[in-house]
Amino acid sequence: MKTGGKLIVDALEANGVDRIYCVPGESYLAVLDALHDSKIQSVVCRQEGGAAMMADCHGRLTGKPGICFVTRGPGATNASAGVHIAMQDSIPMILFIGQVASHAKEREAFQEVNYRRFFGDIAKWVVEIDDAARIPELLTRAFSVATSGRPGPVVISLPEDMLTSEVEAPAVLPAVAVETHPGEAELDRVEALLNAAKRPFVILGGTRWDHRLAFNDIQAIAESWSLPVGVSFRRQMLFDHLHPNYAGDVGIGINPKLGARIKDADLVLLIGGRFGEMPSSDYTLLKSPYPDQQLVHVHADPDELGRVYRPTIAINASPATFVRAFARRKGPAAPGWAEETKKAHADYLAWSTPPLTGPGPVQMGPIMNWLEKILPEDAILTNGAGNYATWVHRFHRFRRYATQAAPTSGSMGYGTPAAVAAKGLFPDREVIAFAGDGCFMMNGQEFATAVQYGLPIIVIVVNNGIYGTIRMHQEREYPGRVEATDLKNPDFAALARAYGGHGETVRETDEFAPAFERARASGKPSIIEIKLDPEAITPTRTLSDIRDRR
Ligand SMILES: Cc1ncc(C[n+]2csc(CCOP(=O)(O)OP(=O)(O)O)c2C)c(N)n1
Numbered sequence: 031m032k033t034g035g036k037l038i039v040d041a042l043e044a045n046g047v048d049r050i051y052c053v054p055g056e057s058y059l060a061v062l063d064a065l066h067d068s069k070i071q072s073v074v075c076r077q078e079g080g081a082a083m084m085a086d087c088h089g090r091l092t093g094k095p096g097i098c099f100v101t102r103g104p105g106a107t108n109a110s111a112g113v114h115i116a117m118q119d120s121i122p123m124i125l126f127i128g129q130v131a132s133h134a135k136e137r138e139a140f141q142e143v144n145y146r147r148f149f150g151d152i153a154k155w156v157v158e159i160d161d162a163a164r165i166p167e168l169l170t171r172a173f174s175v176a177t178s179g180r181p182g183p184v185v186i187s188l189p190e191d192m193l194t195s196e197v198e199a200p201a202v203l204p205a206v207a208v209e210t211h212p213g214e215a216e217l218d219r220v221e222a223l224l225n226a227a228k229r230p231f232v233i234l235g236g237t238r239w240d241h242r243l244a245f246n247d248i249q250a251i252a253e254s255w256s257l258p259v260g261v262s263f264r265r266q267m268l269f270d271h272l273h274p275n276y277a278g279d280v281g282i283g284i285n286p287k288l289g290a291r292i293k294d295a296d297l298v299l300l301i302g303g304r305f306g307e308m309p310s311s312d313y314t315l316l317k318s319p320y321p322d323q324q325l326v327h328v329h330a331d332p333d334e335l336g337r338v339y340r341p342t343i344a345i346n347a348s349p350a351t352f353v354r355a356f357a358r359r360k361g362p363a364a365p366g367w368a369e370e371t372k373k374a375h376a377d378y379l380a381w382s383t384p385p386l387t388g389p390g391p392v393q394m395g396p397i398m399n400w401l402e403k404i405l406p407e408d409a410i411l412t413n414g415a416g417n418y419a420t421w422v423h424r425f426h427r428f429r430r431y432a433t434q435a436a437p438t439s440g441s442m443g444y445g446t447p448a449a450v451a452a453k454g455l456f457p458d459r460e461v462i463a464f465a466g467d468g469c470f471m472m473n474g475q476e477f478a479t480a481v482q483y484g485l486p487i488i489v490i491v492v493n494n495g496i497y498g499t500i501r502m503h504q505e506r507e508y509p510g511r512v513e514a515t516d517l518k519n520p521d522f523a524a525l526a527r528a529y530g531g532h533g534e535t536v537r538e539t540d541e542f543a544p545a546f547e548r549a550r551a552s553g554k555p556s557i558i559e560i561k562l563d564p565e566a567i568t569p570t571r572t573l574s575d576i577r578d579r580r
């Protein structure tokens with residue numbers, strides 16, 4: 031006989047889970063008690079939003095579901111921010127919620143929420159387990175749902191009395207992953223389309239990639255066919271930015287030359303991604319429902335094929351099976367577009383070279399240049415949302431898989447908790463979180479988690495004293511009518527020290543390098559606050575330019 035709590039932990043162990051991210055609650059004490067005897071590490075966090083974002087980052091960097099435990103009501107609603115990210119970003123994750131006891135359900139008992147309704151639109155699957163004997167069945171299904179097709183978050187509600195009840199149940203077996211393969215007929219058609227194309231373009235996106243796939247197999251195809259390759263918004267770790275076939279990231283504020291290149295392509299191979307609103311420049315690069323280009327869309331979820339774009343060829347396959355199968359088809363010796371591929375890479379190199387001047391005493395361009403020189407290729411960079419993120423996305427040249435954790439859903443507050451999870455997973459790699467002053471304050475409390483577990487992340491807080499992105503839009507749409515976008519901030523370096531970390535303040539460009547070296551040498555979680563002039567709102571435009579419509 032086993033308790034429900036013990037069976038949950040057995041199922042996690044059977045599925046290879048080695049850590050969970052949580053904020054405790056009295057609603058799932060039986061699980062915590064079972065974890066006490068397990069090898070699974072619990073990472074205790076400060077707010078459920080941060081815990082869920084850590085679980086998301088875990089899923090993002092490993093491909094295995096990130097596991098999060100939270101309490102009912104407020105714990106669950108706090109965690110919803112991370113569930114939404116995992117949903118939009120196609121990340122495998124399982125959120126467990128302690129639920130009110132069965133006798134009290136439907137009375138609006140203390141902190142009661144109906145999770146099927148609450149998470150209905152932002153989770154891939156929601157289930158409440160009423161009978162502990164069904165835990166092996168429903169958890170096996172949860173692992174399968176979270177990872178199969180288009181990965182996503184599963185929410186599992188655990189009534190308190192179910193967790194303490196004792197039942198007989200079989201030993202739990204690991205879930206079986208579901209794979210989808212392209213057929214030879216489809217591969218023939220793709221090959222024929224490519225051979226007939228004049229200006230083909232490849233876009234990589236989505237999840238379910240791995241290092242070999244992104245850095246050997248897809249490169250081999252790109253080289254064999256001399257294809258230009260772009261990556262979707264915040265999926266930059268899918269292709270080596272210094273590879274001669276790399277054409278740039280297809281995201282917000284796209285290089286206009288790259289945008290034109292995609293619009294002008296006669297064939298687009300979209301592998302793994304959905305090409306949503308952000309990468310598609312609001313559905314203008316590929317038109318919905320009928321793109322001007324021929325479109326080969328490869329996706330592991332049949333529901334995504336034909337959902338927004340009618341493809342010329344729809345291939346229901348994971349990136350892995352498609353890329354490995356297509357790698358056997360060799361390209362022509364010298365295709366007509368080979369010169370254009372070289373130009374595309376030259377365009378990227380020019381676009382990703384930062385400007386060295388700008389308003390104010392701190393210049394982000396030289397700081398990014400310096401970071402590019404000293405950061406190891408396997409450094410992991412995380413961020414949330416804000417104009418500061420442009421500096422990372424445009425000027426950091428990603429070289430490897432599993433080096434980026436940034437929400438395609440544009441959620442603020444992600445960078446710090448993601449860095450905590452990343453450093454816990456890869457203690458030997460350097461982990462740098464970028465945050466704005468607004469962004470940091472959303473989940474900055476997880477800096478305490480970094481201190482608690484001795485995880486020396488470096489958080490670079492780009493402090494311009496405003497919710498910069500919104501101020502930029504405000505000045506453009508309603509010039510001079512500033513409302514609710516100014517911020518009065520704490521002393522971030524002092525905050526780092528108060529948490530038990532290392533703090534630095536950068537007021538001039540030249541102060542950055544020594545501050546960064548001191549942060550590294552401290553061996554502690556660190557915050558480096560960069561005081562950026564709010565006028566430096568984008569790498570190339572000032573706030574005044576935007577207000578005055580120059
Ligand atoms: C959770 C969340 N709330 C609000 C927004 C809307 N939003 C997008 S960017 C932004 C401002 C970001 O400010 P900051 O982190 O200081 O970066 P900056 O733009 O100033 O560089 C806001 C409020 C969002 N994307 N996510």
Ligand SMILES: [Mg+2]
Nearest residue numbers: 466467496498
């Ligand atoms: Mg700001």
